[in-house]
Amino acid sequence: MDPMDGGMRYTPGSSDKDWDTAVTFLPASDNKKLEKKRGPGRVGIIVGLVILAAVLALIIGLLVWHFHFRKDLKLQKIYIGSLRITNEVFVDAYENPESAEYKNLADKVKDQLKSMYSEAPELSKYYMGSKVQAFSEGSVIAYYESEFAVPMGQEAAVDRAVNRLTEAYSSKIRRVQQGPLVFDHVATSALDTRLFSKARTNLRFAQHTRSSAEETIKSPGFPDQPYTPNSFVQWQLRGDPGHVLKLSFDTFYLENNCSNDFVRVYDSLVAMDEHLMAEKCGFYSPSNPLTFISSSNVMLVTFVTNDNGNFPGFRAGVTQIPRDSPDLACGGKLSGGFGNFNSPNFPSYYPPRKTCQWDIEVPTGKFIKLKFPKFMVSTGSPNCPGDRVQIADKSPLCGQQPANTMVTVSSNQVSVVFKSDSSQVDRGFSGTFETFEPSDPCPDQFQCDNKRCVKPSLRCDGWNDCGDSTDEKNCQCDVSMIQCKNGFCKPMFWRCDGVNDCGDNTDEFNCGCKTGEFKCKNDQCVSEKLKCDGKNDCKDGSDEEGCGREICKASTFACSNGKCITKQNPVCDGQDDCGDKSDESNCDCGKKAFSASRIVGGQDADVGEFPWQVSLHIKNTAHVCGASIISDRWLVTAAHCVQDDPKIKYAQPGTWEAYLGLHKQKEKLQATKRFLKQIIPHPYYNPYTYDNDIALMELDLPVTFSRTIQTICLPTSTDVFPTGESVTISGWGATREGGAGAAVLQKANVRIINGTVCNELMGGQITSRMTCAGVLSGGVDACQGDSGGPMSYLTNGRMYLAGVVSWGDGCARRNKPGIYTNVPKFRAWIKEKTGV
Structure with missing residues (x-):
């Protein structure tokens, strides 16, 4: 029988214990050192006075320095800017910084800037000088850098x-009379301090793309070696007049933390924030590439690295496209009963400074329904001051909108206008339009108050499918749902979980505990055996109160220095909440290679989407179980995967081979294969109930991490994964009950289910060391062959190993x-055995 088929209930005594730190007191080596000393003599007094005088002199010196000399310390401030010279015409020589024409015009620009800064006393006294970085068409645009000692x-x-x-200078066309140049459109911004450092290696390249040829830019050393540390590289890219530039990364693999290594793309020839299109780091799949289009014939790419943690880097192609190319066209007239429209360059990034207008007309007597299956338009904020989509006189749309966001128009004509400003582009949107009868806006569907249409089956199912909860109001619930007094229906597995899901606390009424259970202060019920066991089984920690010890509550994080943090999910959120950085240690984990759902009802995962997923094979045979990478030597899997049977010695390390970085089972030769050094099943694993179903595997050799091989984060022993939260399962198991295993790694999203409800559904077989997750309506689940694989939970931008696939009915x-x-129940045991 496969372990996924179920078992009898049996609960042995808990072996879990907190990971305690011992304190050792060292004895004195010489008892005389502990004896009381006599008072100091005359020499001691003199020495003490000398020391006191020296300390006073030091303090006085520091105060004098602080109040007198410190004011003379100056900081370097660099401002980047551009201005348009209206009485000059661009010539090819302006591309070459060594040409006489370039130098002559650069000197004029520097004189003009000095004159401009002299108008402000706060600037003229600190001004050090300017450098011209480049010129471009239109009439002539000068890009400069000005330095101040502040x-x-x-x-x-x-x-x-x-x-x-x-x-x-920007509010009006200012004609400068004291110099030979007439200029306008002045723009200036402070240079990002990360872009200049005297300690960094600086490289600069200038490339001009002509005709239809493709230029290539790549990080130093690519593809033969990782990019160089502590460097700053920039590429000034140009195209011919009348063209725009297209930058396409076919490879992009940097460190995940953008505060360390990053690429910035500008719609300019200098690094001005107001022309910053995007800042990127991490990994992007070739199937979901980064592609940017400029608004003119220039673009700047900058690449900054710190002094450690370097990765393979990137390569990109640069081409030019005629400005009037049909590929860049957008807007126009649309008519008929159905149609679609997209932002420019969708699904890649739209260009800055772009305006598109679609005038839509449907037959007379019909109204218009607009739907946006995908919508990512820069960063949203009230009133959408930047990039936005304007539909007639309705409120503009911006930011990331839910899939299939819908807008209805009570007319047979409407204009949809998309505008992007000069910075921060995004992937844009796909849109459709269709007609509907004014008397029946949602044929065969339920109409929400916000005009969205949803399937009738989603009405009163406990989930806010409309977005405004109107599909969940005034409901008559069936016996499988909680009937809230306020008219809402909620899933039964939310009953008595200590959370007010109804809003009026109906789901938490009449939650008495059974015989042998302890009632927490939050009305949660836990086994009496769990009281005073050193772990917070009640979410409020009340099962550990009055036990003669002080521990952090379950809703807090225990720091290494003994401090308890009440902040939600403080681990690896980039802030030192503990004060000793213990909440930010061991955080180089759980990052998907990129962002892009056992698995029945799932879909294909993308390459590298779950880089901690391992495929366990019996030597020279097919996939048997899954596992998760927690370090360069250790894997976590299920104990039931490593139990001997009469035919195969599953408990022996020599039986197994582990494939890391695998995506398709038929591509094993392209994955990293490792053998096992040892297998450590949990000592209290029960093969009849699958309680304590966890095991550790040590690899014979450490692995080298890459974009497809990474560790998943381990939760702390106090982590709780709330009921109703979405988690992700992945594996190569059967795609239907009794079916064959998947050829491609599968993924699916399920929800954490209340333990009390789950125990009732599973016939009383659930212990405190088990977590239930799934979709109670059926259709999505783990299955045979997924055992041992990860159930991962996303928090603070990282994936945590919340559970290990164990069993099911x-x-x-x-x-x-x-x-x-x-997994949190076994954190101490994992630490004890692996050191991770």
């Missing part, structure tokens, strides 16, 4: 003065969730 404490005043001066059956080993 006394400490005056940085904000200088920023304000630069902004005032820029606004003065069949696969994807209604009201039969999957059962997973609760």
